[in-house]
Amino acid sequence: MNIDLNRVKTVVVKIGTSLLTGPTGFDGRVLEEIVKELCRLKRERNLNLLVVSSGAIGCGMTALGLTERPKRLPLKQATAAVGQANLMHYYETLFRTYGEGLRSAQVLLSASDLDNRDTYLNIRNTLHTLFALNSVIPIVNENDSVATEELKFGDNDTLAARVAAKIGADLLIILSNVDGLYDCDPRRNSKARLITEVDAITPELEAMAGDTAEQTSVGGMLTKLVAASIASAAQVRTVIANGRRPNILHDTLAGQGVGTTFYSSCESLSQRKRWIAFGRAARGIITVDDGARNALIKQGKSLLAAGITGVDGRFRMGDAVRVADARNRDIARGLVNYSSEEIERIKGCKSAQIATILGQKDFDEVIHRNNMVVL
Numbered sequence: 001m002n003i004d005l006n007r008v009k010t011v012v013v014k015i016g017t018s019l020l021t022g023p024t025g026f027d028g029r030v031l032e033e034i035v036k037e038l039c040r041l042k043r044e045r046n047l048n049l050l051v052v053s054s055g056a057i058g059c060g061m062t063a064l065g066l067t068e069r070p071k072r073l074p075l076k077q078a079t080a081a082v083g084q085a086n087l088m089h090y091y092e093t094l095f096r097t098y099g100e101g102l103r104s105a106q107v108l109l110s111a112s113d114l115d116n117r118d119t120y121l122n123i124r125n126t127l128h129t130l131f132a133l134n135s136v137i138p139i140v141n142e143n144d145s146v147a148t149e150e151l152k153f154g155d156n157d158t159l160a161a162r163v164a165a166k167i168g169a170d171l172l173i174i175l176s177n178v179d180g181l182y183d184c185d186p187r188r189n190s191k192a193r194l195i196t197e198v199d200a201i202t203p204e205l206e207a208m209a210g211d212t213a214e215q216t217s218v219g220g221m222l223t224k225l226v227a228a229s230i231a232s233a234a235q236v237r238t239v240i241a242n243g244r245r246p247n248i249l250h251d252t253l254a255g256q257g258v259g260t261t262f263y264s265s266c267e268s269l270s271q272r273k274r275w276i277a278f279g280r281a282a283r284g285i286i287t288v289d290d291g292a293r294n295a296l297i298k299q300g301k302s303l304l305a306a307g308i309t310g311v312d313g314r315f316r317m318g319d320a321v322r323v324a325d326a327r328n329r330d331i332a333r334g335l336v337n338y339s340s341e342e343i344e345r346i347k348g349c350k351s352a353q354i355a356t357i358l359g360q361k362d363f364d365e366v367i368h369r370n371n372m373v374v375l
Ligand code: GLU
Pocket: 016, 017, 053, 054, 055, 056, 057, 058, 080, 141, 142, 144, 154, 155, 156, 157, 218, 219
């Protein structure tokens, strides 16, 4: 869907690790230029701007004199705890220098904060209140010191997309040190071509992104594609662009064809469906056959046990799960009426058999249409 860039009001800018690190650890020179631009945009266009910033671990490494990124969770979390304070100090200093009254605000999120509808709504309220103050740019990062392996966003591309979806942003700008998505790795092939516009994320595109994975960033290009698809389904346009390029934010907002633009899908999601699709971490995966895939995508049906071929993960009734097709492509997200153990027992069966197999039947549908978002 096309949006009028002149009418954009809320913009999420993700600043990746690759822009914040030099050969000797944290390097804030690129960030300084980006903050100058953010301040200018805020003054000139009065946008709601939110930054998702990496760099906690990088700053912590510099502060602690570590020469390589910690691999084990406890040291990673300790390093992030040290670094997050330094990172925010750096932002606050830059805003004091260039912001003419603008301030930063720290918001740290764990995936579980978005799982629960109360905390999810609370976070949204906090962010909208910060926007209403008109003089604050929230700086969001994953709460690395508390996020465990199972309960984390894992990379800030996903975090940025889920936050953008949650606050109803118009635009998500993912800044890293590459110009965008290429049809093959530009460092290995001089003929590599930048893909400037993407209407739909296809398996071919995913293969290209896999090929151009950027080693220095946490997420690489594939996670940026996942982020773009989360954002797109929530009506948020995504642009992947090079944060080292001068005036990158201004040029992106002026529609000057920088980077790769992913257009958002046409379906407008209700707040509740946004929460189902993006507000909760999926607890498992239900794999379906082609018949069920068509019924969900083309006929808008609920998911029945008959079309289910596999279940992954352990989840309870009411949890959010991914629905994937036989080739493991995400097709929907929804809240389940049955636990993973129950679905394991009823998969492939007709709804009429559920009562006999489980001893009772509360629902015909494994995921009711009203509790599902097709992606
Ligand atoms: N949250 C991590 C940090 O601040 C970075 C994760 C990422 O860059 O994707 O160091």
